[in-house]
Amino acid sequence: MSDAAQGLLVSHDLTKRFGGLLAVDSLELEARRGEILGLIGPNGSGKTTFFNVVTGIYPASAGRVLFDGEDITNLSPQAICRAGIARTFQRSRLSLSLSIFDNLMIGNHLRLNQGLWFNLVRRQAFEREFEENVARARELVKVFAPPLADRMFEAVTGFPMIDRRRIEICRALISRPKLLLLDEPSAGMTREEMTELMDDILEIKEHVEDLTIIIIEHEMGVIERVTNNCVVLNFGQKICEGTYQGVAADRLVQEAYLGIE
Amino acid sequence: MRRARSLLASLLPGLVSAAGVTVYVILLMSVESQAGVVALLAAGVLAVLAAARFGAVARVARAFAEQENYLNLMVILAVLAVTGFFYEDHFVLLMVTTVIVYVIACLGLNLQFGYSGVLNFAGAAFFGIGCYTAAVLTMNTPVPHLVVLLAGGVMAAVIGSLLILPVLRTRSHYSAVVTIAFSLLFKIFLEVNDTLGGPQGLRVAGMNVLGWEFNDDIEIGEDFEAAFYVSYAVVGLILLVLAFALVRRLERSWIGLNMDAVRLDETAAACFGLSIVRWKITAFTLGNFLIGVAGAFYAMMIGFIAPTNFTFGDSLILVSIVLLGGMGNPWGLVVATVILIIVPEKLQAIQEYRFLLFAALVILILLFRPAGLLPRQLRTYLPGWQPR
Structure with a gap:
């Protein structure tokens, strides 16, 4: 198992169950070193739950998470932070x-x-x-x-x-993580602010070498401009992956988002 | 010369207010008639309101923030001045020392829930552990009394560690329930335990440090004689200064920041590698230590302790002091303790109803001034430090 061939963050068959609800369902996901990966999908499709399982806030019900070749499944949030993963939160959680x-x-x-x-x-x-x-x-x-x-x-x-939002991103960056998880950074922003935010994210990528970013977004404009690859979730399952253009043209994705039968 | 003058100018609001408060407290303590007490209290409230209205309070606060070391010294001198003025008056000196003891205990509570958000409604129980430790050690062993003070603190911290597991496993309000249960348990345990004196309680020896017998009146020469409480007031003040410095330094360090982070958002804090458990244990243990030291000192001063001194109601008084003063602000505790201890003592009319009034006061504070009388300011790390 060579390191280069494998992504920085890999999830195998990752599942998170809340009672009868499958929030994340047998998810296979890979974030390659140095890329910006978009994680998209309708509300409740398991994106944030995926972040919470990766960062140790929720224990996984099944499956594994590998980070930099190490198994980090169900480690404590502290240990995962030490391994080099930092995040922001959907609803800003600054003090x-x-x-x-x-x-x-x-x-x-x-x-x-x-x-x-x-x-x-x-x-x-x-x-x-x-x-x-x-x-x-x-x-x-x-x-x-x-x-x-x-x-x-x-x-x-x-x-x-x-x-x-910027302060929150700086708070995540100051620990010099290898992987940055951004949970809906554009939430609650105007158009202009969103443009500034995208510039910020691209600038981070330019300034910080070898940083890998996974970004959850609803704003397709953001996804289109900043990501290299996307993974689309629906009901906790991966329904599509590829570049933004490829994903946007996909029929399953259009169904999930637009409700086309 | 000019520097001296500008220093004086920046100190002035602090000096004037400290002197004013000192004179006011001396007046309040000296007044005998109830009408006089009521008039003085009303005048005091009006003066503070007027000062706040005309911005004087803000200037005093700024002076204290800028010239911290000098003004801390001023406050120490003010307490010594009050102690010196009433050097013969047992009643006033007992009150002054009681205030000091309560402030030390509340500094401990402040570490626990002012900074770290660990609610503790068993303050009086941990205080009682310090008291009983002092009683057992001073009456049955030759342990030096300064060590007894430490032992009181250590015992409170150790017994507190029994509670750590349930406190850590529960969040906010639920940890309050755990400590309430402990507080009730503690009193019942004392009442049925005959070796610890049962409901009758225990005697405690007076403090003796290196042959200096605290319970003897102080005699200097032929005609100067001061009440023995002066010794307790002075040593209590030293303990208070140490406790205050400890809490302040802790607050102004990375550890203080960790405690704030744990209180404000445990989940986010954990995601940045903070060990929630470690900082809660640190705060809970150090806090109980301070409460226990205060208890051991108090027991030696009072000379007699019984389970009725350590009820759940007494824990509530400690908690209301912290709420009233302003969570996380050590100076707020000082002000709140002075109000909650001295006013009921002087106003005999309300003494019967003190618990009722405390409760009403806490409700009013939470409704109209939730951050307390002296709300906590933004964090600082180094006194007087300004970003360049």
Whole structure:
């Protein structure tokens, strides 16, 4: 089993059952290294559940998830984060009462010294680490959300949706993941904001080497512009995969989305 | 010269308010007549409202944020001033020390649910564990009394760890139920346990540090004599400063951030590698430790403890102090404790109804000022630090 031949994230026969409901049904999915993979499908087709199973929030009912050749099925969210997967959430899950910097540092958790002695007693060392991380956070924000770089110590509550989304993406990126999962980043945005967001995503891809992205989207414009490949889900099953053009022309996909009989 | 002047200017609002509050507290403590107490309280409320109306409160808050070290020192001096002013008055000194003890205990609670969101309705039980540890150790063993303070804290933390499993397995309100059950259990356990004195309780020896007997009045020369409570007030203040510094440092570190993250969104926090279990245990254990230390100190001061001191109602008082002061703001605790302990003591008319009034106060606060009297500000990491 050579690494190059295999995708970064592979799911085999992955199934998630909630009682009688099959949210994800025997899913075979592969995200190749360095690509942006679109995950599309109608509401309730299991896209977010797939993310939640991959990141360890829900245990899988059956099947396996392989990441970078390792089996990560049913590991804890913490272990999966350590393996190099970071995500954003469908409904923004920033801590609104905290500042941008605080939120980024939550994303940066694994790189910070969490020792009790270090944090309580060695305040000089803490101060150095703090300053280093302020610089690091500012660098990242400068690239992906330049206007926010000077407002890093303001509470997130005061920022509009698009900025919050950017902060959330920065929070995921600061841990330098190998795989980034974006769950409907365009939700609640205007046309203009959506265009900006697509630019952002393409810019991330340009700036961060070897990053693989899986993106859940309802906006076909976003999918068309940013993804290399797509997987279409319906009732938890994969009904089609390929490039956007190929997928959009597929009859099954049109049925699922438009209800053509 | 100019720097000294600008420093003074930025300190001024803080200095004036600290001095004003000191004088006010001294007045309040000295007034004997009930009409006088009511008038003073009304004047105090009006003064605060007026100050808030004209922006003076905001200026004081800014001064405290900018010149933290100086103004912390001012507050310590203010407490010493009140203690010194009433050096002969047992009743007032007992009140001052009680406030100090409650603030220490509430700092512990604040770690638990102000920062980490772990509700603890067994504060009085953990306080009681500290008290009983002090009683057993001081009466039966020669353990030095400073070690007894630590032992009270450690016992509370250790017994608290029995509760950790159920607390971790439940979320928010359900962990409250676990701690309520423990609180009730604790009191019944004390009442039926004859080795711990049963319902009659236990005697506790007065504090003695390196031959300094706290329960003797202080005599200096021929004609100066101070009440023995002065010793307790001073040592209590030292403990409080240590506890306050500990909680502050914890808050202003990555650990404090972790605790906030756990409180605000466990699932998101877990997805970034935070161990929810680790930070909840840290907060719960450290919090119980502080509560236990406060209990051990209180027991040695009071000299006698019984199960009726540690009821569920007493736990509720601790919780209401944290709610009233402002969750996560240590200064809020100080203000709230002063109000909740001193006002009922001075206003005898309401003493019978104190629980009723506390309950009403908590409801009003939650309705009209849910962040408490002194709401918590944005996180800081280094005092006075400004982004460049």
